[in-house]
Amino acid sequence: MGLKIYNLSHTFHQFMPEWPSTPSVNLTVNKFHAKDGVYEINWEGIMHRGTHMDAPLHVTANTPDIMAYPLWRLCGSGVVVSIPKGKWGVITPEDLEKATPEIREGDVVMINTGFHHKWADTDEYFAYGCGINGAGAKWLVQKKVKMVGYGCQANDHPIATKLVDHGLGPSQPHLIEEYKKETGRDPKEDFPLWEDAHKNLMVGGGIPGIENVGGDLDEVTGKRCFFVALPWRWKGGEGCGVRILAIVDPEGTFRFETGQ
Template sequence: MKVIDLTHTISENMPVYPGTETPKLEVANTYETNGFKETLLTMFSHTGTHMDAPSHIFAHRTTLDAFPVEQFIGKGLVIDCSELGEGQRITMSYIEAVKEKADQAEFLLFYTGWDNHWGTNTYFGDYPAITEEVADYLISSKKKGVGLDVIGIDPISDEHLTIHHKLFAETEIVVIENLARLGEIGNELFTFFALPLKYENSDGAPIRAVAVLNK
């Protein structure tokens, strides 16, 4: 068995979505004064490697804390799209190339290699994004979730969040953004864990994403 951590570390100088404040990690108690260390964490719910709930877009839709925990665990498949450059789209041709495995998977994770730009201005550029046709496949195949190693499932230029709206309008699916190390998993099915912080009425939350490979 091999375990791969797919999560970026939360820090005060980490990349965040443009317009969002960076996290604050303040020492609240110290070894010297209190005999123990405790940290006050202040950050937005969509910070770092995180998960979006349908309620992120629609007020009447499901929050993360309302999902059964089984929603966050399942068979994953990484689809290699790393040949794509700036402004290019992830089309159904990538899914068709691995269709049998894609149909079996509960989570599709698209590997673009964009996590190599983590910490640079390029990360917020014109990264590869999925098409509406791919979103239709995710909906019709009733996937538990979809993930990418970029900052958003929509192009950064799409202020209307078209893909978010399409996926969350009626479907019980979660969206995972800012994944890391997808290129280390390979092209076989594996067990995927993406466990969000459980807080009340959560529209999104940081997660610890992990791949467990049967090797």
């Protein structure tokens, strides 16, 4: 069996880049081989760190948790499309419509923006990064895709988050004037709603959204693959870290068993 398996997740570790909020991820060693004969690490931190999957409950009250995604949404065939973006670039319906390979109904979709190469504890990646807008998320819902992952900082554009004047923000108020100066528009003109893409995708469409896709993403860009991304079976969870696998069969000989 000549399957090739690719990892599309960033490496999880204590000092990994984190979306600008609190608290950070903290790892402490509770037990040591030399002292205790076993090795044990204590983990503390919120779930929205590194490559992770959000649930509707993260952004809207009284909606499904991470365990509520049906299993058929978490694996299946789909595409990795290249939609390169620069500072504050927007992933639009037009981008998705023109993407190659073509995004088909029922596909898993991974979007390579190029920003996974910039994954770091920097404003360049987080505050000045790119993201999809509400209209783009609606396009994916109307296309009836299974699952979506983004090679950038979040399921939403940074200007649609609390970094500016949305929700709990602005946590980085300087971005408001910078955006006005660069674009000639108020951020609320272009992104009037708080995390509109999150809500359209997950709450409106029931589609899992994965943030900070990376790893071997370039190696499968432009290909159709089989994907697996399994979050925790966690009752009440609003999100969690996830390992994404992209699988291709160069020889075309692999077949699933019938189960009989």
